[in-house]
Every structure is written in structure tokens, then in C-alpha cells.
Amino acid sequence: MIGKRAYLDLEGDIPNKKILDSGKKMGRTQSEYNEVTHFNIKRKNKMKYISVPTNQEAMARLDLDQCIMGDLIEFTLNKVDYAALWSTGVIDEINEKLNVSIDDYEDERITGIEKLTEAKRIVESKKALNKSNDIIIDNLLLQINSAIENNTGVFFFF
Template identity: 50%
Template sequence: MKYISVPTSQDAMQRLDFDESIEGDLIEVTINDELFQAIINTGIISQLNQFIEVNIDEFEDEKIVGIHDLTMAKSILAQLSPSDFANASLLVSQIDKAIEYDTGVFFYF
């Protein structure tokens, strides 16, 4: 399974770094292989990797942290066509939550 996690606080983000998360620390969504492929097919992951200088990929753990990078990610996602945006809506939602909590988005693919 693939997960996109958002810590709900700075403390939760620190616990996540040490794999010591407690209940309520994370907002997690699970992505099946079909949805993962649909998101990849939008090209959005390649754009995030290029412009934010991350390496979101299958079998990789990666994160986008900091308001600047999260805002940039949201801006990149806003450029998707409506049909591609529908496929990436979980990603958009997680980025919005990370901005709200001033934490980050953690990808466990």
C-alpha cells in the first residue's frame, strides 16, 4: 500500500521522524496501485520532483515541508486539467491540510 500522511502538529511531525506517532498525529490516505498510476499519468509527480527538487517515486519515501514548498506544490496542482485534477484530489487535499497545520506531506510509496 502507498500512503500520503500529514502530521497534525509540529510535535506530531517530530514523532513521525522517529517512527513514534501516536493516535491523532497523522491524517493518512491510502492509495491503491490504480490511483497511483492515474496520478503518475497526470505528470504532476514529475513536475513536483522538478520544481520542488524532491524525488517522489515508487518504492521511495519523500516529503514536502515548509510553507514555500507546499504553496508551490499547490500552485503546480492548480494547473491540472479538470479530469487530471480529479485523479489528484487526494494529493490536493493532503497539501491543503499540511498548509493548514504548517507541517508537511509525507509520501510512503
């Protein structure tokens, strides 16, 4: 490849030239080139995950982004579930009490038996106050209980 323009267009070509209405070819300006090669593809309905490794080895693989089938117990949240989870206030309280930052575009974890036990206490107390979101709270509680049982952690991929 000659030159410094190495990005491809949607057809897989290096779009150095454009075709005018008259059929003639003409070089592109840098801004025109950037426009046809730099894509901001938004993920539709991006899902959020609350994951629990099934053992210490699975947790190590998760840190390296090398999980294999059976490594994770995952709870997937769509937009509605995610909004319902936030509306309970449980995430805000976990963030405050455990000094973590579970939030949009953040990956966060709760590990260690003390923090997991405190997270469980927080979720159980919120469950008593939020009857309308029982399924969401129950699933979060299941994840925390699994992490305690497996001596691993709860990983939030939001």
C-alpha cells in the first residue's frame, strides 16, 4: 500500500478518489476521506451483564478476557431491566457503601467475602422496599450469592 491513507470504506477499498456527477475521478480532501472511512457504528440495544465466575480459574480467565464455556454465570439486562435496577437505588447504595463505581460505560467488580456480604445485605434491604422490581433484585441477589458460594466476585459490565 502506497501513501499514508490506510483506512477502508464499507466496500473494503481505500477511497482516495471520488467520482463526480460527470463521471470524472477526482482526489478526495482529507475531510471527505475521513467521512467515508471513519465509522461511528452504534450498537443497537446494547446489553448489560452482571457476571459471576464459577471458580478462581474462571475469574483469572475473565481478567484476561479468555473465558471458556461454563466459566461465567451471567445475568443479562436489557434497557428496561437496567432502568428498573437503577430505579431501586440499590446500585447507588452499593457504590456509596462499598466505594465502587458501577455506572454506564464502566466495568466494576465486587470481590472479597466482606464486600460481597455487605452487598448482599444492601440488596436484601432494598428488596424489602422494592416489591415492583422483585425479579431484578432477585437476580442480583442470586449473582451475589453465587459469588459468595464460589468465592469469586460479581462483575458489572455496563
